Amino acid sequence: MSPNGGKQAKVLLLGVIEHAHSAWDSVSEIADIVMPKSTNRAEFIEEAKSGAFEGCTAAYRTFDSFEITGRVDAELLEALPRSLRFICHNGAGYDQVDVQACTARDIRVSNTPTAVDDSTADTGMFLLLGALRNLAVGMAALRAGKWRGVPPPALGHDPEGKVLGILGMGGIGRNMAKKALAFGMKIRYHNRTQLDPSVEKEIEAEYVSFDELLAESDVLSLNLPLNKNTRHLISKHEFAKMKRGIVIVNTARGAIIDETALVEALDSGQVSSAGLDVYEQEPNVHPGLLANPRILLVPHMGTWTVETETKMEEWAINNVRMAIEQGRLRSIVPEQRDM
Numbered sequence: 001m002s003p004n005g006g007k008q009a010k011v012l013l014l015g016v017i018e019h020a021h022s023a024w025d026s027v028s029e030i031a032d033i034v035m036p037k038s039t040n041r042a043e044f045i046e047e048a049k050s051g052a053f054e055g056c057t058a059a060y061r062t063f064d065s066f067e068i069t070g071r072v073d074a075e076l077l078e079a080l081p082r083s084l085r086f087i088c089h090n091g092a093g094y095d096q097v098d099v100q101a102c103t104a105r106d107i108r109v110s111n112t113p114t115a116v117d118d119s120t121a122d123t124g125m126f127l128l129l130g131a132l133r134n135l136a137v138g139m140a141a142l143r144a145g146k147w148r149g150v151p152p153p154a155l156g157h158d159p160e161g162k163v164l165g166i167l168g169m170g171g172i173g174r175n176m177a178k179k180a181l182a183f184g185m186k187i188r189y190h191n192r193t194q195l196d197p198s199v200e201k202e203i204e205a206e207y208v209s210f211d212e213l214l215a216e217s218d219v220l221s222l223n224l225p226l227n228k229n230t231r232h233l234i235s236k237h238e239f240a241k242m243k244r245g246i247v248i249v250n251t252a253r254g255a256i257i258d259e260t261a262l263v264e265a266l267d268s269g270q271v272s273s274a275g276l277d278v279y280e281q282e283p284n285v286h287p288g289l290l291a292n293p294r295i296l297l298v299p300h301m302g303t304w305t306v307e308t309e310t311k312m313e314e315w316a317i318n319n320v321r322m323a324i325e326q327g328r329l330r331s332i333v334p335e336q337r338d339m
């Protein structure tokens with residue numbers, strides 16, 4: 001018996017299924033799919049209040065659906081029907097969803113952990129190598145018809161023997177550690193909880209305090225989620241504690257770094273370069289970052305591969321299926337594990 005009392009389930013589709021069509025077809029066979037007509041948050045709230053989504057028990061949402069709904073917060077949830085019990089987010093990072101507000105409404109939230117690990121860590125390594133080697137400067141000069149430019153970019157640095165500090169040692173951090181080991185890097189990390197010694201041994205990672213990580217890293221990679229505790233975790237004060245000339249890599253979320261402080265640290269040479277995939281106000285990028293030719297900038301493409309995007313969709317769709325068939329989720333977010 002479905003959690004819907006035996007009736008055909010209804011699923012709210014927020015965003016577009018781009019790759020995992022057969023997985024989605026299997027959901028359409030057991031549920032009516034409801035799609036909003038709205039093009040912005042105000043319209044969406046009106047549409048929700050009009051009862052257009054009544055009876056939906058689960059919602060599938062993409063990162064880009066933010067453009068229509070805005071943040072999934074108490075205001076949005078208030079407009080959505082009481083029938084909604086599950087929000088299945090397609091993405092590892094779920095900062096667009098106010099989990100506390102969902103918990104208060106007894107709505108369970110899932111994300112897509114592990115599916116993103118390889119491609120995000122690959123992007124991290126690309127940014128790490130590119131920023132260490134000043135590749136952004138040479139690449140821009142070449143496109144401007146000036147070969148390496150005059151003067152050419154300063155010589156870069158090898159990863160071999162350098163300390164990679166990983167802040168946030170979840171799936172992506174561990175994956176990046178393994179990859180960086182192949183480049184001869186020494187791995188230090190800081191995390192809310194220390195890894196099991198057997199895992200530490202496998203990835204040759206040494207646990208250090210937050211301040212030690214800042215002080216000892218040649219490259220600092222951010223691999224932690226954005227939430228109220230991690231917003232602007234790296235700011236002026238933290239840059240001041242780092243080794244002069246450190247390289248910063250961010251594939252997590254832009255707002256973990258205070259971007260204005262990063263621009264200042266880059267301008268002063270405290271940070272020598274950065275490789276960034278994420279920004280505080282996407283799709284807007286701080287003009288100070290755009291103006292600095294040394295920074296390797298990528299427009300949030302950490303998981304931008306056919307294989308990973310397909311895996312993520314399949315994972316999120318699987319959560320929708322489990323929600324409507326079994327009334328539970330495959331990967332409920334950690335904050336709700338006890339629900």
Ligand SMILES: O=CC(=O)O
Pocket residue numbers: 090091092093094116302303
């Ligand atoms: O940014 C990508 C993700 O959160 O999966």
